[in-house]
Amino acid sequence: MSDRRVLVVEDDRVINDQLAERLRAEGYAVDQVFDGPTAVTAVAETRPDVVLLDVMLPGLDGHEVCRRIQSERPVPVLMLTARDDESDILVGLGVGADDYLTKPFRMREVVARVAALMRRVDRAAELAATTERSPISVGRLVVDPGRRRTAMGGTQIHLTPTEFDLLVCLAREPGQVLTRERLLSEVWGWGEAAVNGVASRTVDSHVKALRHKLGAGWIRTVHGVGYALEVPA
Numbered sequence: 001m002s003d004r005r006v007l008v009v010e011d012d013r014v015i016n017d018q019l020a021e022r023l024r025a026e027g028y029a030v031d032q033v034f035d036g037p038t039a040v041t042a043v044a045e046t047r048p049d050v051v052l053l054d055v056m057l058p059g060l061d062g063h064e065v066c067r068r069i070q071s072e073r074p075v076p077v078l079m080l081t082a083r084d085d086e087s088d089i090l091v092g093l094g095v096g097a098d099d100y101l102t103k104p105f106r107m108r109e110v111v112a113r114v115a116a117l118m119r120r121v122d123r124a125a126e127l128a129a130t131t132e133r134s135p136i137s138v139g140r141l142v143v144d145p146g147r148r149r150t151a152m153g154g155t156q157i158h159l160t161p162t163e164f165d166l167l168v169c170l171a172r173e174p175g176q177v178l179t180r181e182r183l184l185s186e187v188w189g190w191g192e193a194a195v196n197g198v199a200s201r202t203v204d205s206h207v208k209a210l211r212h213k214l215g216a217g218w219i220r221t222v223h224g225v226g227y228a229l230e231v232p233a
Helices: 013-025 037-044 062-074 086-094 106-131 162-172 180-188 195-214
Strands: 005-009 027-032 051-054 077-081 099-102 136-138 141-142 149-152 156-157 220-221 226-229
Touching: 005 037, 005 149, 013 162, 013 180, 027 062, 027 077, 037 062, 051 062, 051 106, 062 086, 062 156, 077 106, 086 099, 086 195, 099 156, 099 195, 106 141, 106 180, 106 195, 136 162, 136 195, 162 180, 162 195, 162 226, 180 195, 195 220
Parallel strands: 005 027, 005 051, 051 077, 077 099
Antiparallel strands: 136 141, 141 149, 149 156, 220 226
């Protein structure tokens, strides 16, 4: 696993060192930075497989760092935040974060999330080589897995990598209710053991962000079960 690299961006040196020590113990190569501008440079230079990114940073905050690095080369980002307000979480997802953890967090939870993001990287590469390349049409919505583009009535919709993968999963079975557990497995690569309240909130937050971009009526919620993509009435 030594070829898998993680960049830890956290201005609290104690937390940064604790994260780095635990991830190195898991076999990852780890780079550490402590402010926003250095993080942007480090991503370009070290090309990490996953970035752990604190929201509150000197120089540039985590949201701006995420926006900048995703505009250059998409990379899985696990956002670390001291606040669990839904609006703050949606801002992070909107600039390209794949997942988030609220402080204080358990180290084993961080390791599980990083491992899941690594599996997503591997699975995306496999799907790019084996999955169907033809576009999927659901009413006026067209999802193109090969080109990783989405359009509504001919107008392109900008989606983050996670939002796109979530939409493809839903679009392959329009009208069918997909459970949160299945979405976590297919989109995030989480096993059943990782499914908990925090994990369910991750799905719910991404669905809300995706729903905002698609417009009202496209994603139906089945409370206590999951979600379905369907043409609005």
